[in-house]
Amino acid sequence: MSAQVINGKEITGAYRAQIKEDVAKLAQQGVQPGLAVIIVGEDPASQVYVRNKAKACEEAGMYSEVHRLEAGVSEKEVLALIEKLNQSPKIHGILVQSPLPKHISEDKVVEAIAVEKDADCFHPVNVGNLMIGKEGPAPCTPAGVIAILKHIGVELAGKHAVVIGRSNIVGKPMAILLLREHATVTICHSKTANMAEITSQADILIAAVGKPRMIRKEHVKPGAIVIDVGINRLDTGKLAGDVDFDDVLDTASYITPVPGCVGPMTITILLKNTLDAASRSLKAQVNG
């Protein structure tokens, strides 16, 4: 039997419609959520993402600013721009597109962003809050994956979820969010021995490796839900996930396509984080 291909358009459509409604409600109280994106250099893939983010903001009725800085810009100038955006009442979410040129410290940049405007959930304070389950922004890609799993109606409590990848952006926060849903979580990575043996025990398999089509049917338990976080651009210009979609299709029960599911859902959570930050800033104003 063939897996059900998860319809990313349907899920993002439903979420973004809700966000748009909430944005309109907030507007009635005099606040328009605003996102600022900073992009340094000319990386063509980054340009595409940034354009998608700005477009998604506009469609949701949010305000957006894109700051395009040339690759040679100094770290000091980037930090000064962040400081300006931290002070700006129009901006509730700030995102600095990674990767940055080598002469600019990602750590310094992330830590310069006001904790309450951190749209990515990259700031160490927000990462700490995430660990202990306190209120704050959600890490965009992992939270998008949870939203996808909830949308298909899977019960996560007690399920074995295996995450492949241990990055600070996806793998690690993904594991924390799955734990919060009461899944039993295993993380695999490049040094894991007998990886297929472990991944083939997963009820839910989440691939976040960055290697095109690495996950094949021998990695997948029959009936497993397979979520593909990978967005790899091949030499042919085509996008490929970390999962060999065609190979796994008859083994999995559900599978996400690349492109068209986790990527757009990541942007959806970015909008949600900006909306939530705007609501919190309004509450803080009211409560003085």
Ligand SMILES: Nc1nc(=O)c2c([nH]1)NC[C@@H]1CN(c3ccc(C(=O)N[C@@H](CCC(=O)O)C(=O)O)cc3)C=[N+]21
């Ligand atoms: N500070 C920061 N935050 C990020 O969230 C961040 C970042 N830096 N740097 C780069 C990565 C990558 N990323 C993507 C988001 C959406 C799609 C997306 O929507 N992809 C479409 C395809 C787009 C295409 O055709 O290239 C899809 O999967 O359907 C892709 C990639 C966010 N990132």
